[in-house]
Amino acid sequence: MNLLDQNSLARTIDAVNEAHFFGYRIPEIESRRVVQWLAARQGLPGSYSGMFAPTELDFENGIRLFTGEQITSGAATSHILGEESCRALLLLGTGIVEAQAAMQSATRSMDQRLSESESERGRLGFY
Numbered sequence: 538m539n540l541l542d543q544n545s546l547a548r549t550i551d552a553v554n555e556a557h558f559f560g561y562r563i564p565e566i567e568s569r570r571v572v573q574w575l576a577a578r579q580g581l582p583g584s585y586s587g588m589f590a591p592t593e594l595d596f597e598n599g600i601r602l603f604t605g606e607q608i609t610s611g612a613a614t615s616h617i618l619g620e621e622s623c624r625a626l627l628l629l630g631t632g633i634v635e636a637q638a639a640m641q642s643a644t645r646s647m648d649q650r651l652s653e654s655e656s657e658r659g660r661l662g663f664y
Contacts, residue, residue, distance in 0.1 A: 538563060538564060541567075541571050543574065545592050545595055546589065549575070550622060554621075563629065568633075572629050576626070576635035578590045579642055579643050580643070584615060584619060586650035587645075587647065587650075588622065589622035589639075591614050596614060619643070
């Protein structure tokens with residue numbers, strides 16, 4: 538099983554989601570490879586508020602959601618793949634140090650961004 542596509546965060550996330558959707562057993566070594574790669578993308582240029590950065594290919598091609606919608610906006614691509622990376626790390630990385638550290642850092646960054654947004658706008662619940 539090869540879930541990791543180092544050219545595309547979107548393809549990697551799709552492969553992880555497909556494996557979980559169909560109940561495939563993911564070997565520990567493959568989980569660790571994907572988790573380490575995902576964790577290394579945390580906070581890279583192009584990430585949304587310090588989450589997990591899409592690759593150049595993801596920005597060039599946009600992404601397609603599970604429901605079929607094509608997303609071409611760079612901000613939406615970054616935000617959606619950032620959140621989906623969190624989900625993938627939760628599915629794969631329980632107990633893997635790199636996953637926990639990356640999730641904590643991404644969560645702090647996103648929490649800070651949301652707090653700043655609320656203080657800038659003065660309206661809670663709008664971002």
